[in-house]
Amino acid sequence: MTPATRSTTAKRAAKKTTKVxxKVxxKVxxxxxxxxxxxxxxxxxxxxNYVDPVHYDGWDGELNxxxxxxxxxxxxxxxxxxxxxVLLTKQATRAAVLKQLRSAAKALASGDIFVLTYSGxxxxxxxxxxxxxxxxxxxxxxxxxxxxxxxxxxxxxKFAKGVRVLVLSDSCHSGTVTRAARTVATGTAKxxxxxxxxxxxxxxxxxxxxxxxxxxxxxxxxTRRRGTTEPEIMPSALGLSxxxxxxxxxxxxxxxxxxxxxxxxxxxDGDVNGAFTTSLxxxxxxxxxxxxxxxxxxxxxxxxxxxxxxxxxxxxxAAKFLGQKPFSR
Numbered sequence: 001m002t003p004a005t006r007s008t009t010a011k012r013a014a015k016k017t018t019k020v021x022x023k024v025x026x027k028v029x030x031x032x033x034x035x036x037x038x039x040x041x042x043x044x045x046x047x048x049n050y051v052d053p054v055h056y057d058g059w060d061g062e063l064n065x066x067x068x069x070x071x072x073x074x075x076x077x078x079x080x081x082x083x084x085x086v087l088l089t090k091q092a093t094r095a096a097v098l099k100q101l102r103s104a105a106k107a108l109a110s111g112d113i114f115v116l117t118y119s120g121x122x123x124x125x126x127x128x129x130x131x132x133x134x135x136x137x138x139x140x141x142x143x144x145x146x147x148x149x150x151x152x153x154x155x156x157x158k159f160a161k162g163v164r165v166l167v168l169s170d171s172c173h174s175g176t177v178t179r180a181a182r183t184v185a186t187g188t189a190k191x192x193x194x195x196x197x198x199x200x201x202x203x204x205x206x207x208x209x210x211x212x213x214x215x216x217x218x219x220x221x222x223t224r225r226r227g228t229t230e231p232e233i234m235p236s237a238l239g240l241s242x243x244x245x246x247x248x249x250x251x252x253x254x255x256x257x258x259x260x261x262x263x264x265x266x267x268x269d270g271d272v273n274g275a276f277t278t279s280l281x282x283x284x285x286x287x288x289x290x291x292x293x294x295x296x297x298x299x300x301x302x303x304x305x306x307x308x309x310x311x312x313x314x315x316x317x318a319a320k321f322l323g324q325k326p327f328s329r
Contacts, residue, residue: 039329040112041082042104045070046092048120052144057203061121061141063194065270069119069170069277077115079287080327092120093144101155110162113329114253119274122172122267123196125205125212137216140171141196146204148212150219156315159253164321167257170194170274172267192269194260251316258297261308268308276310279303284326293322 047070050060067088074084085100104114121141125148139146156165172195196204205212260267260276268275283289283299291299297312304310314322 038081040108041077041080041115041329042108042112043074043077043082043084043115043117044097044100044104045074045077045084045086046097046116046118046120046140046142047071047086048089048092048141048143050089051121051141052090055144055204055208056141056200057207059197059200059204061196061200063120063192063269065273065277066119066170066194069273070117072273072277072281073115073117073119073168076284076287076327081329082113082115082327090143092142094142094147097142097147098155102158105155105158105160108163109160111164113164113166113327114159115166115168115327116156117168117170119170119194119277121194121196122169123204124198124201140169145208145211148215148219151215154219156255157252161252163253164318164324165253165255166326167255168280169257170260170267170276172196172261194267194269194274253316254318254321255315256293256318256321257311257313257315258293258300259311259313261310275304275308276300279310290325292324293326296326 047067048061049064049066050062053060070086070088074086077084087096087100101116108114118140123139123141123146124136125139125146126136138149140152156167159165172193260274270278272278273281279300282303283296289296289299294312297310301310
């Protein structure tokens with residue numbers, strides 16, 4: 001074989017080897033991609049412009065902007081590839097909400113994200129288990145009955161370890177708020193408080209005492225079996241005891257809660273959106289916002305008056321989650 005022939009043969013062999021290497025690399029890339037799919041995302045958006053007066057002792061809690069809040073939060077999630085479920089007013093029953101929470105908990109795995117948004121009234125019932133310092137359990141006012149803060153804590157705790165959970169609550173949901181809420185009668189939705197009036201909260205609890213006590217006792221029994229207590233998730237927590245911090249570190253999912261206001265303030269309704277949601281949408285700018293969750297919270301806070309200050313509260317190992325862009329999969 002002449003030198004020229006050997007050179008030509010070597011070039012052909014090298015070319016063939018390169019083609020084979022490229023095919024192998026492409027096949028490996030496909031395999032890796034198949035094994036590491038993009039994180040899944042689900043969301044649940046609750047917006048209640050009124051509640052069933054049958055359960056709430058004649059009070060319908062009429063609000064103006066809650067359903068629109070739910071639609072706008074759903075639009076953000078859809079744009080980010082998060083599969084949404086929207087429950088509006090009559091659809092947002094206890095059974096429907098719990099069903100959706102449990103369905104999402106079963107479907108999502110470590111690395112996935114679940115977004116839960118609530119827009120409506122916050123309420124209160126007496127704490128019968130002695131777990132709350134102020135003797136009050138905070139609630140979300142769903143259409144046919146209230147959802148207690150401890151219930152939400154338990155339901156979110158059913159998500160797998162490593163699931164990211166974002167909770168956005170445009171409501172008044174602290175016992176202090178409901179006792180001290182200032183409802184502004186202006187003839188417009190602007191300024192109207194999203195807090196169940198204290199007298200209504202008391203009547204509703206008295207009328208359905210056995211129902212709500214039964215829920216609390218069931219949760220207390222469950223937590224005694226686990227050797228834990230339930231820290232509040234809905235209220236704007238200003239600090240945690242060492243014991244509670246230890247419990248929170250064992251919480252499976254990573255949870256970020258951004259609430260509509262602090263526990264001594266009132267979340268306002270609006271003509272189009274609630275005040276909190278209005279500020280959030282302004283900060284988000286259709287997805288142009290590029291910061292992380294602490295910056296997101298700070299910017300929302302800056303867009304609201306001093307007497308409505310959103311709070312940021314975390315459960316579980318959420319350090320990595322906090323550093324991500326909001327709503328990212």
